[in-house]
Structure formats: structure tokens, C-alpha cells
Amino acid sequence: MSAAQLANTPSGGSTRRVWGLMYRHLALYRRSWPRLLELMYWPVLQMLIWGFTAQFLAMRSGNPVAVAGGVLIGGVLLWEIALRGQMGVTMTFLEEVWSRNLAHIFVSPIRPWEMVAAMLGMSLVRLFVSVLPAIFLAWVLYRFNLFALGPVLVLFAANLLVMGWWIAFGVTSLVLRHGQGAEPLAWTLLFALTPFSAVFYPVAVLPFWLRPVALALPSAHVFEGMRAVLNQGVIRWDHLAAAAALNVVWMTGAIVLFAAQLRAARTRGALLTIGE
Amino acid sequence: MDLHSPLRPARGRRADRLPEAWAIDVAHLTKRYGDVLAVDDIGFTVAPGQTVGLLGGNGAGKTTTIAMLLGLLIPTSGSIRVLGHDMATDRFAALARMNFSSPYVALPHRLRVVENLRVYGHLYGVRHLERRIAQLAGTLDLGAILDRPSGELSAGQKTRVALAKALINTPDLLLLDEPTASLDPDIGDLVRTRLEDYRADTGCTILLASHNMAEVERLCSHVLMMKRGQIVDRGSPAELLARYGREDMEEVFLDIARDRQRTAA
Numbered sequence: 001m002s003a004a005q006l007a008n009t010p011s012g013g014s015t016r017r018v019w020g021l022m023y024r025h026l027a028l029y030r031r032s033w034p035r036l037l038e039l040m041y042w043p044v045l046q047m048l049i050w051g052f053t054a055q056f057l058a059m060r061s062g063n064p065v066a067v068a069g070g071v072l073i074g075g076v077l078l079w080e081i082a083l084r085g086q087m088g089v090t091m092t093f094l095e096e097v098w099s100r101n102l103a104h105i106f107v108s109p110i111r112p113w114e115m116v117a118a119m120l121g122m123s124l125v126r127l128f129v130s131v132l133p134a135i136f137l138a139w140v141l142y143r144f145n146l147f148a149l150g151p152v153l154v155l156f157a158a159n160l161l162v163m164g165w166w167i168a169f170g171v172t173s174l175v176l177r178h179g180q181g182a183e184p185l186a187w188t189l190l191f192a193l194t195p196f197s198a199v200f201y202p203v204a205v206l207p208f209w210l211r212p213v214a215l216a217l218p219s220a221h222v223f224e225g226m227r228a229v230l231n232q233g234v235i236r237w238d239h240l241a242a243a244a245a246l247n248v249v250w251m252t253g254a255i256v257l258f259a260a261q262l263r264a265a266r267t268r269g270a271l272l273t274i275g276e
Numbered sequence: 277m278d279l280h281s282p283l284r285p286a287r288g289r290r291a292d293r294l295p296e297a298w299a300i301d302v303a304h305l306t307k308r309y310g311d312v313l314a315v316d317d318i319g320f321t322v323a324p325g326q327t328v329g330l331l332g333g334n335g336a337g338k339t340t341t342i343a344m345l346l347g348l349l350i351p352t353s354g355s356i357r358v359l360g361h362d363m364a365t366d367r368f369a370a371l372a373r374m375n376f377s378s379p380y381v382a383l384p385h386r387l388r389v390v391e392n393l394r395v396y397g398h399l400y401g402v403r404h405l406e407r408r409i410a411q412l413a414g415t416l417d418l419g420a421i422l423d424r425p426s427g428e429l430s431a432g433q434k435t436r437v438a439l440a441k442a443l444i445n446t447p448d449l450l451l452l453d454e455p456t457a458s459l460d461p462d463i464g465d466l467v468r469t470r471l472e473d474y475r476a477d478t479g480c481t482i483l484l485a486s487h488n489m490a491e492v493e494r495l496c497s498h499v500l501m502m503k504r505g506q507i508v509d510r511g512s513p514a515e516l517l518a519r520y521g522r523e524d525m526e527e528v529f530l531d532i533a534r535d536r537q538r539t540a541a
Binding site: 101103104108109267 | 309339340346347348350369371376381382383384385387388391395398399402441
């Protein structure tokens with residue numbers, strides 16, 4: 001192989017392509033403090049509102065409500081994991097749409113699964129930057145230590161994160177199908193699922209006919225599990241197993257939908273026109 | 277390029293040669309959007325090292341053809357082989373060895389020029405990336421703007437950056453969609469000179485869609501004339517000038533666009 005051919009031979013493979021796409025987004029955050037601040041803004045704001053509400057209730061009503069306050073704060077923090085996980089994936093994709101850069105990316109040798117890996121990687125980065133300050137604030141202001149949930153916290157967080165991801169791939173599929181008209185779903189879809197996710201109250205509070213909807217969502221099982229740990233000190237493995245199984249089903253469906261819409265976008269020529 | 281029977285419209289012909297002999301080998305390529313036939317059963321081949329112009333009026337099917345060559349658009353029917361790889365089944369192997377530039381597809385505006393080049397350097401797996409960026413910055417006179425956000429550049433600077441992005445992986449095949457559109461003559465000449473230099477240095481194949489006939493005459497050894505989704509004529513600029521009895525390619529273009537009769541044999 002000649003020196004010229006060697007220089008022309010790609011190096012680094014998948015890892016380098018995934019890093020290339022992540023670098024594109026990290027370079028923006030590296031020198032933009034407003035972007036970093038924007039990541040932390042909502043989780044911290046939510047924490048302050050619900051934290052002081054929980055503190056007020058505990059002051060008026062004593063220990064049982066203090067425990068309920070802890071459940072409230074725990075709910076806020078864990079729900080932020082799903083929200084930020086979803087936003088992390090969706091925003092990473094929408095940034096490419098807004099900058100009309102999708103065509104350049106899709107004519108590079110990056111594989112769709114590598115693009116998905118980069119989006120998930122950026123989602124994790126955004127999650128840590130946005131949620132860790134809120135968790136720290138909850139500990140400083142309200143003496144609520146999310147990590148006191150123990151190792152099971154990792155399982156709760158992982159399930160909510162995966163739920164955020166499959167919703168993100170659903171939203172991204174709709175953007176590929178319907179263009180920027182579907183963009184508002186990026187900010188609203190997960191909020192619309194909050195009432196059925198039993199974040200702040202048990203599933204039993206919901207009307208009988210709504211309970212199957214709630215139990216079809218991994219989040220409802222995670223929050224039932226969180227309340228069991230905080231209120232009774234027990235780990236509900238049945239709920240955790242249900243959440244994981246539902247995530248597998250929903251994630252599989254979302255990835256199939258995303259792949260189908262990506263192919264449909266290549267058939268319609270949408271990768272050239274999306275963002276216009 | 278397949279130049280057999282250049283007077284006949286090239287509907288789905290392909291040469292009886294090994295695919296590897298061609299940088300691009302297109303056969304019976306068709307793209308239909310509902311009732312609209314954007315590309316109608318075209319076929320052509322481009323030999324390695326050639327610069328071929330893809331000409332035609334607006335809506336002739338040039339951009340659609342380039343999008344299919346890049347794998348951005350799935351054809352309704354037909355086959356495309358690029359650098360010996362079937363774009364339907366093995367496009368990533370071809371994409372690693374090709375690149376693309378168009379003034380209509382932007383690079384992220386908020387990223388600095390050097391960051392944009394790094395992103396694409398990583399995506400294409402470029403060895404010694406910083407050295408390659410410095411080399412391109414020297415060749416394309418980007419040194420002073422490497423640390424500026426891409427969105428703050430002038431049209432000429434953006435075009436040079438887009439060309440740097442297109443050359444970052446030292447491609448064997450370069451697809452260019454109107455590479456000098458909206459540039460002043462000075463910058464346009466610079467871009468054309470750099471393309472000529474690159475081709476001379478590397479033996480790269482270039483497929484160029486352009487409305488600038490002087491550019492086509494200067495850069496292209498062969499031309500494909502498209503109209504209503506079909507290739508209606510083909511040949512070297514000199515052959516086309518002789519065939520239509522014209523002095524320049526602008527007149528040949530107008531003859532074809534307006535269905536004028538040829539005035540020479």
C-alpha cells in the first residue's frame with residue numbers, strides 16, 4: 001500500500017465516528033455557558049418549587065407528611081431523568097435539522113446505529129450536567145439524599161432513562177415523517193405522560209379504566225417501586241421487572257419505527273429538505 | 277465515461293465492462309415521486325480520474341441524480357455502483373472514499389471552521405487529522421478564519437470551507453452541486469483552480485452539477501446534458517460545440533433547453 005493510499009485509509013472505525021458526532025455537540029457546550037446553564041435551569045427550578053412545597057407541608061403536618069415530601073422530591077428528581085434523557089436524544093437530532101446538516105452527516109460513512117449511539121452518548125452527558133446539580137441542591141436545601149435509595153436507584157434511573165430514549169426515538173421518527181411540524185412534541189410528549197406515570201401519587205389513585213394505561217408505562221412501575229422503598233423500605237422486584245420488560249418492548253418498537261422512518265425519509269428525499 | 281453513440285439519448289445503457297473499471301456506473305436509474313418522474317431511466321458511466329459535468333435547467337433531475345449517487349435518496353428502480361460498490365447494499369464502503377459539497381447544504385453555523393473540519397475528519401476517519409486540516413487551510417487560504425464561527429463567514433469563505441470539508445478525506449470521488457454558485461469571479465476562479473490542482477495531484481474523479489458553462493468548459497472532459505429527468509445528450513465540450521455548431525456551451529445549453537434543432541452534423 002502506497003503512502004497516499006495509507007493516508008486515504010480510514011482509521012478509528014465506529015468509535016471515532018461516534019466521537020465525531022458527539023464532538024460536534026460538545027464543542028458547542030465547551031464554550032457556551034448559557035447553553036450549560038439552560039441544561040441545569042429546569043431541573044433546578046423544579047427542585048426548588050417542589051422542594052419548598054414539600055418542606056412547607058412537612059412543617060405543618062409532621063413526620064408522615066415529611067415522608068410524603070420526600071416521595072415528592074424523589075419523584076421530581078427521578079422524573080427529570082426520563083425528561084432529560086428524552087430531551088438529550090431529541091435535541092441532538094434537532095440540532096442537525098436546525099443547522100440543515102443532516103445531508104452532510106448521512107453522506108458520511110457513519111452508520112445509523114452509530115448515529116443512535118452518539119445521540120444516546122450526548123443524552124447521558126446532558127443528563128449528568130442537568131440533573132446532578134438538582135440532586136445536590138435537594139441534599140443541601142432539604143436534606144433529601146436521592147442516593148439513600150441505595151443501589152436500586154441505579155435500576156430506577158436506568159429504566160426511566162431508557163423510557164426517555166424510546167420516547168425520543170418516537171418523536172424523532174415523527175420529525176422525520178412530518179418535518180418540523182412535529183417538533184413541539186419534543187417538549188411536550190413526556191409531560192403529557194406525567195399524569196399516567198404515577199410520579200407523585202400511586203396508580204391506585206387513577207380511575208379504574210386509566211390504570212391499564214399507567215401500567216403499560218415503565219415509569220408507573222418505577223415510581224411504585226420508589227414509593228415502596230421510601231415508605232416501607234422494601235424493594236419491589238416485580239415492579240422493576242415489569243418496567244424492564246416494558247422498556248424492552250417499547251424500545252424495540254421505537255427503534256423499528258425510527259429505522260422505517262429513516263428509510264422512508266431516504267425514499268422521499270426528506271434528508272435533503274428537512275429543516276427548510 | 278461511456279461515449280458510445282453520443283447522439284442517442286442514454287436510456288438505461290451501460291457499458292459491457294467490469295464495474296470496477298468505472299468510478300460511477302449507473303444503469304436504468306429512475307426516481308418517481310408519486311406522479312412526478314424526476315429521473316427517467318438514465319444510464320451512464322464515469323471512468324476514474326475524469327471530471328464530468330452534469331448539466332441541465334432547473335428541475336432537470338441533476339440534484340436528484342446526485343442525491344441518489346450519494347445514497348441520500350433511494351431510487352425507485354435501477355442500479356448504482358460507485359467505486360465498485362453497490363450503493364443499495366454496500367454504500368458505506370463507497371461513502372468513506374467519496375465526498376460532497378453543495379452551497380445548499382450548510383455546515384453547523386455555530387461551530388468554528390476548525391471544529392467543523394474536525395467533526396468531518398472524525399466521521400471520515402482521517403489519519404493525522406490536525407496535519408490534514410493545516411494542509412487544507414494552507415491550500416484554501418483558511419488560516420485566518422479557522423477559529424471563526426462558520427455562520428459568520430462571507431459566501432466566498434463558506435464555499436472554501438465547504439470545499440475543505442469535501443476534501444478532508446482525500447476522496448477518490450467528489451460530487452459537487454454548483455460549487456461556485458453566487459461567488460464573485462475571483463473566488464470562483466480560486467475554487468476552480470484548487471479543484472484542478474486536486475484532481476491533478478490525486479487522480480480523483482469529479483462529477484459536477486453546474487449552471488456555469490464557462491466552468492464546465494474549463495473543468496470537464498465530458499458532459500451529460502439532462503432534461504426532464506433524462507440524459508438527452510452527452511460528449512466532450514468540443515464534441516457538443518461541433519455537434520450544435522455553436523461557439524460556447526452557453527449556446528449549446530440554450531439549444532437543448534429550448535429544443536432548438538442542431539445546426540451542424
